[in-house]
Amino acid sequence: MRIFSLLSLFLLTGCNLRVLNPKSDTAEKITNLIYLSFGLMMLVFVVVMILFVHFLKKYKETPERLNEIPGDGKESKRLEVTWTVLPILLLAVLAVPTVKATYDMTSQVSGDGGEAEAEDAITIDVVGRQYNWEFTYENGKKSVNELVLPVNQKANFKLTSEDVIHSFWVPKLSGKIDVLPGEETRLSFTPRGAGVYQGKCAEFCGAEHTQMRFETKVVSQTEFQQWLKNGVEEEGE
Ligand SMILES: [Cu+2]
Known part of the structure; x- marks a missing residue:
């Protein structure tokens, strides 16, 4: 549901959706942040969907497998590291430009180098x-x-x-x-x-x-x- 509303947000940029029609340096940064977070979200979405379909097939119940109990993956260090590190990386990619843009938005001329401005x-x-x-x-x-x-x-x-x-x-x-x-x-x-x-x-x-x-x-x-x-x-x- 959220995906579709966001998707329509992008398809409708020709309409009067004001946030996605930036007319200043700051607004441009914010728009780029929206695209970045949308891109990351789509990346996660696609990966999850691929895994979803993959596991549906892999663990589909068949007469041969009726009494088979799949492992719970608890022993896999590699898996645990992956699903711990990956979200941290994704959040870092999102957080760094967001924090920077937030500070840029409120920072005014002060201190060194600001004289010309x-x-x-x-x-x-x-x-x-x-x-x-x-x-x-x-x-x-x-x-x-x-x-x-x-x-x-x-x-x-x-x-x-x-x-x-x-x-x-x-x-x-x-x-x-x-x-x-x-x-x-x-x-x-x-x-x-x-x-x-x-x-x-x-x-x-x-x-x-x-x-x-x-x-x-x-x-x-x-x-x-x-x-x-x-x-x-x-x-x-
Ligand atoms: Cu008011």
């Missing part, structure tokens, strides 16, 4: 509350439920909540990140294509949780600069 990246403060999202840019520009980002430029988000736990999620651009009251969480990604991407709160947070949506507009650098200046001229330098 620090100048390049934009930082946006995000406040989640029942039931909207407020975005504050470095020049003081604020917007509600509308996130505007320049294409091909790294965006660093610093997120916090004013009330309960929310979760910030733009499926085509990034994974989810918890938005917690009294604490700051971080998220980074670089949008790779202009367009409008739906974002939403991915943590049930109250009666109007489903209305806690926002739009992410990824625009050209020029458009972004224009939008950024709009409405803050009086305070700006």
